[in-house]
Amino acid sequence: xxxxxxxxxxxxxxxxxxxxVDALRNVSLDVKPGEFVSLIGPSGCGKSTLxxxxxxxxxxxxxxxxxxxxxxxxxxxxxxxxMAFQQAGLFEWRTVRKNIELPLELKGWDKNARALRxxxxxxxxxxxxxxxxxxxxxxxxxQQRIAIAxxxxxxxxxxLMDEPFGALDEMTREYMQGELxxxxxxxxxxVVFVTxxxxxxxxxxxxxxxxxxxxxxxxxxxxxxLGGERNEDTRNRTVFFEAITxxxxxxxxxxxxHVGLGNDDx
Amino acid sequence: xxxxxxxxxxxxxxxxxxxxxxxxxxxxxxxxxxxxxxKPYFLTAPSAIWEQxxxxxxxxxxxxTVSGTNALIGLLAxxxxxxxMSFVLSRFGFLNQLITPLAVALNAVPIFVLVAVLNNMYSIxxxxxxxxxxxxxVYFIVLVNVARGLTQVSPTHVELxxxxxxxxxxxxxxxxxPNAIPFLFVSLKIAAPAAVITAFVSEYFGGSQNGLxxxxxxxxxxxxxxxxxxxxxxxCLLGLxxxxxxxxxESLNRKGEVK
Numbered sequence: 001x002x003x004x005x006x007x008x009x010x011x012x013x014x015x016x017x018x019x020x021v022d023a024l025r026n027v028s029l030d031v032k033p034g035e036f037v038s039l040i041g042p043s044g045c046g047k048s049t050l051x052x053x054x055x056x057x058x059x060x061x062x063x064x065x066x067x068x069x070x071x072x073x074x075x076x077x078x079x080x081x082x083m084a085f086q087q088a089g090l091f092e093w094r095t096v097r098k099n100i101e102l103p104l105e106l107k108g109w110d111k112n113a114r115a116l117r118x119x120x121x122x123x124x125x126x127x128x129x130x131x132x133x134x135x136x137x138x139x140x141x142x143q144q145r146i147a148i149a150x151x152x153x154x155x156x157x158x159x160l161m162d163e164p165f166g167a168l169d170e171m172t173r174e175y176m177q178g179e180l181x182x183x184x185x186x187x188x189x190x191v192v193f194v195t196x197x198x199x200x201x202x203x204x205x206x207x208x209x210x211x212x213x214x215x216x217x218x219x220x221x222x223x224x225x226l227g228g229e230r231n232e233d234t235r236n237r238t239v240f241f242e243a244i245t246x247x248x249x250x251x252x253x254x255x256x257x258h259v260g261l262g263n264d265d266x
Numbered sequence: 267x268x269x270x271x272x273x274x275x276x277x278x279x280x281x282x283x284x285x286x287x288x289x290x291x292x293x294x295x296x297x298x299x300x301x302x303x304x305k306p307y308f309l310t311a312p313s314a315i316w317e318q319x320x321x322x323x324x325x326x327x328x329x330x331t332v333s334g335t336n337a338l339i340g341l342l343a344x345x346x347x348x349x350x351m352s353f354v355l356s357r358f359g360f361l362n363q364l365i366t367p368l369a370v371a372l373n374a375v376p377i378f379v380l381v382a383v384l385n386n387m388y389s390i391x392x393x394x395x396x397x398x399x400x401x402x403x404v405y406f407i408v409l410v411n412v413a414r415g416l417t418q419v420s421p422t423h424v425e426l427x428x429x430x431x432x433x434x435x436x437x438x439x440x441x442x443x444p445n446a447i448p449f450l451f452v453s454l455k456i457a458a459p460a461a462v463i464t465a466f467v468s469e470y471f472g473g474s475q476n477g478l479x480x481x482x483x484x485x486x487x488x489x490x491x492x493x494x495x496x497x498x499x500x501x502c503l504l505g506l507x508x509x510x511x512x513x514x515x516e517s518l519n520r521k522g523e524v525k
Contacts, residue, residue, distance in 0.1 A: 055429055076431050083429040089422035093444045102440070106430045160429075 001069065003158055003190040004031040004054055009063030010215075011049050022215035023049045027063075029209065029218065031190060033157065036181075038193045038201035038208045040247060046216025047194045048162055054192060055083055055160050068157060079107060081158040082151030086166045088143035090135035090150075097122070097131035100150045107154060121149040124183060141172040145179065152187060159184070159191045166196065174232075177203055181230055198251070202226075202243045203234065210250035220250035310492045318496035326481075330500045333477040336393055337465035337508065340400020341458060347401065348408025349450065355409070356416035356442070369406055381471045396468040396477075403464045407457040408450070415449030416442045451516040458508040466501055478504065 011024040023046040031037050039047040052058040053065050056076040067075035075081065082103070090099045100121050101114040109117070122128045125145040135143055144164055151159055165173045177200060184191055195201050201208045202224055210220040224243045226234055234240055292312050298304070299311040306314065319326065355362045380402070384395035419441050427437045469479030478501045485494035 057425060057428055076429065079430060081429070083426065085422050085425070087420070087422045089420065089426050091423065091441075091444065093447075103430050105440075106427075106432050106436060 001033065002030045003033045003035065003068065004029065004192060005066040006030070006053070007064045009053055009060040009065055011046065011053060011058065012061045015061065024053070025215035025217055027216065027218055031192060033190055034188055035207065036184065036191045036193065036205045038195055038205040039211060040195055040198065040201045040208055041211030041216070041251065042213050045211040045213040047211050049216065051160055051162055051192060051194050055081060079103065079154050080156055081160050082154065082156045083160045084144070084147045084151045084162070084164045086163040088135070088140070088147040090143055090146060092135050095131065096127070096133050096135065096138070096146050099135065099146060100153050102150060103154050117153055121153050124152070124186065125149045125179070140168055141176055144168065144176060148180065148183065152183070152189065155187065157190060159189045161191065161193045163194055163196065165200065173200070178231070180204065198244055198247050199235070202240060202247060203230065208243070208247050210247060219253070222246045222250060306491055307489055310495050314492040315495040315499060318492045319499055322493065322496060326497060326500045329476060329478045329481045329497065330504050333462070333465045333469065333479060333501075334504050336396045336468070336477065337400055337461040337504070340397045340465065341404050341461040341508070343397065344401035344404025344457065344461070345408050345454065348405045349412055351405070352409050352413035352416055355413050369409070381468045385472050390472070391474045393474070395473065396465060399468045400461045400464045404457040404461050407460065408453045411449045411453035412446050415446030419445045447519065451512070451519055454512040455509070455516060458512040459505050462501070462505040462508050
């Protein structure tokens with residue numbers, strides 16, 4: 001049983017045309033339930049593409065993607081995952097509460113059940129007093145916490161995140177990392193997390209998947225043996241630095257071979 | 267209470283420069299006419315215009331009602347049609363490519379040509395050609411803006427909705443339409459004064475001589491300049507009324523929203 005299982009997945013954009021792009025080639029990856037896995041790599045390594053294959057927002061050209069023991073397309077229809085992006089992507093015409101309720105509306109929940117769940121999620125992300133605010137009244141970090149609350153509102157077993165803290169300042173970013181770990185521990189959610197940042201990947205993950213650019217492949221998987229309990233002291237531990245070095249070497253190894261590639265992320 | 271007081275103070279505060287400037291301008295105008303003894307056919311004094319405006323108020327109000335009704339009906343019809351068409355265009359991309367060149371071509375035709383053509387299609391006393399003309403002008407303004415609002419949605423929003431396995435109808439209802447509403451109000455702010463202007467101009471090309479536009483031209487033809495100016499004043503007020511209406515509509519929609 002695995003939360004995500006990818007077998008020999010490839011993705012080619014514009015197949016057969018002059019602008020054909022080999023975004024991913026023969027990628028295989030298994031994510032266990034409750035695991036936190038980060039995808040890291042230089043721009044254009046296809047990590048966002050891989051995340052979108054899991055989300056079934058893109059179809060693989062070859063290979064299989066299984067999510068929650070069903071084909072990715074079925075998992076999307078069943079709302080088996082929640083998703084968060086670099087932009088919080090809150091609907092500016094909806095209050096914070098109505099934003100969190102959106103996936104529940106689409107599932108056909110009734111009004112009372114939605115309101116109860118929205119309150120629960122606001123508690124979870126520790127913003128209970130902001131339910132009736134509009135998104136623009138919140139800071140970037142708060143908006144991103146609401147986006148996470150929305151992604152988890154239907155209690156999906158899997159959370160897919162595409163550089164969700166990429167637009168935040170360093171202090172907010174570290175705070176959000178702690179919050180994310182706390183929330184995922186409380187909800188036992190499996191996470192696949194795309195990032196550019198090596199310390200972020202190491203701090204958050206059980207495993208860091210290092211990818212190489214065009215065609216995107218998995219070149220190295222770094223196990224992070226920091227254990228379950230992580231806090232600010234974690235960032236000073238030797239194991240933390242060792243994992244960072246291991247990821248950096250994984251990235252550097254291929255960087256030497258691929259200097260000067262384009263920086264298109266898809 | 268305090269909030270009302272604050273509102274009043276800011277309104278008066280922001281209107282004050284305009285009031286001061288307007289009063290000075292009118293004063294200078296009055297003074298110039300008297301001091302240089304300008305003949306009425308050259309430039310009429312504000313006091314004479316005001317005298318005409320008050321003494322002919324019933325007639326002016328009647329003419330303003332005729333033009334205002336034409337503008338209002340045309341505005342409503344054009345808005346409804348424009349919104350309806352923008353939905354069709356945003357749904358079927360190929361139609362967009364068919365209709366847009368046609369719309370541009372139609373917009374390039376001088377307005378009076380169309381009024382003349384429309385006038386020939388209906389009886390001489392009919393107000394319908396003018397209303398069609400207003401509707402046509404409003405239609406394109408609304409169509410272009412609302413279609414943009416329906417299509418230019420945030421890619422993150424669409425991707426998010428697809429991750430929820432939302433149908434096209436759900437994406438339309440929960441993303442595209444809410445996104446297009448501010449665009450509709452912006453288009454109304456442009457279209458409302460344009461509707462009034464179009465209603466006047468349409469009257470210059472035949473039909474009943476009952477609206478503000480035809481009164482202005484007939485009074486000028488009879489060298490009754492002060493009376494003509496009185497009708498111009500009414501035209502300004504009518505245009506202002508339509509503009510204010512669209513601003514109020516927008517601010518009602520904005521409650522709780524950005525800025």
